[in-house]
Amino acid sequence: MAANSQIEWTEATWNPVTGCTKVSQGCKNCYALAMSKRLVAMNNPRYKNGFNVTLHHDLIDLPLKWKKPRKIFVNSMSDMFHEDIPDEFIFSIFHTMNLASWHTFQILTKRSERLKELAPKLQWTNNIWQGVSVENEKVIHRVDHLRETDAKIKFLSCEPLLGSLSKLDLRGIHWVIVGGESGPKARPMEEEWVRDIRDQCQEQKVAFFFKQWGGVQKFRNGRLLDGQFWDEYPSNDILAN
Numbered sequence: 001m002a003a004n005s006q007i008e009w010t011e012a013t014w015n016p017v018t019g020c021t022k023v024s025q026g027c028k029n030c031y032a033l034a035m036s037k038r039l040v041a042m043n044n045p046r047y048k049n050g051f052n053v054t055l056h057h058d059l060i061d062l063p064l065k066w067k068k069p070r071k072i073f074v075n076s077m078s079d080m081f082h083e084d085i086p087d088e089f090i091f092s093i094f095h096t097m098n099l100a101s102w103h104t105f106q107i108l109t110k111r112s113e114r115l116k117e118l119a120p121k122l123q124w125t126n127n128i129w130q131g132v133s134v135e136n137e138k139v140i141h142r143v144d145h146l147r148e149t150d151a152k153i154k155f156l157s158c159e160p161l162l163g164s165l166s167k168l169d170l171r172g173i174h175w176v177i178v179g180g181e182s183g184p185k186a187r188p189m190e191e192e193w194v195r196d197i198r199d200q201c202q203e204q205k206v207a208f209f210f211k212q213w214g215g216v217q218k219f220r221n222g223r224l225l226d227g228q229f230w231d232e233y234p235s236n237d238i239l240a241n
């Protein structure tokens with residue numbers, strides 16, 4: 001885990017679980033897998049099992065020791081609702097998040113079926129933002145699964161965006177992040193796909209965050225869309241309702 005994160009929409013990462021397996025096209029060039037290979041090569045003891053799902057019991061209460069409030073991306077090196085993570089371990093992670101009310105926790109999953117199944121057993125305190133990855137139309141059903149949960153703030157991560165998402169039903173969704181794939185094998189993202197999602201967010205009054213164009217040299221391509229940065233976040237007013 002890292003007290004600071006390079007990811008544009010968060011501030012820190014916390015990884016009580018590491019390792020995962022691929023489930024959809026968005027996983028093809030998995031950043032976490034590439035990062036874990038580097039950590040294995042550096043003999044990092046957290047990655048002695050490589051990218052196999054590994055539970056780190058000693059990290060369960062780590063955020064309680066961080067006194068300064070942070071936005072924390074939970075399990076950035078795994079998927080919270082992976083089938084190999086026992087229910088009880090997920091409950092323990094939620095227990096920590098429920099106690100650490102001064103932090104904001106951001107969870108992202110591609111396993112929306114298990115999210116939906118477990119959601120009624122989880123305590124959705126206001127500081128937990130739940131998201132699903134939606135890289136193309138084939139996985140759009142994840143939005144419906146997310147909508148069925150009681151998470152107070154619900155978001156979509158459309159990264160890497162691999163196709164047009166022209167019919168997004170954003171009812172009950174508060175935030176959409178869009179980004180192109182980066183790295184040597186980056187797959188292309190069309191400008192029109194991004195504009196279309198931004199316009200749908202504006203029409204449906206949903207916060208829009210444009211993370212990056214991506215590409216082989218992502219820092220060259222930047223993150224401006226139509227001449228401006230799009231760094232919107234969900235409004236705190238949602239929590240008052």
Ligand code: SF4
Nearest residue numbers: 020021022027030078
């Ligand atoms: S779900 Fe996420 S962490 Fe798991 S393989 Fe896919 S991209 Fe990687």
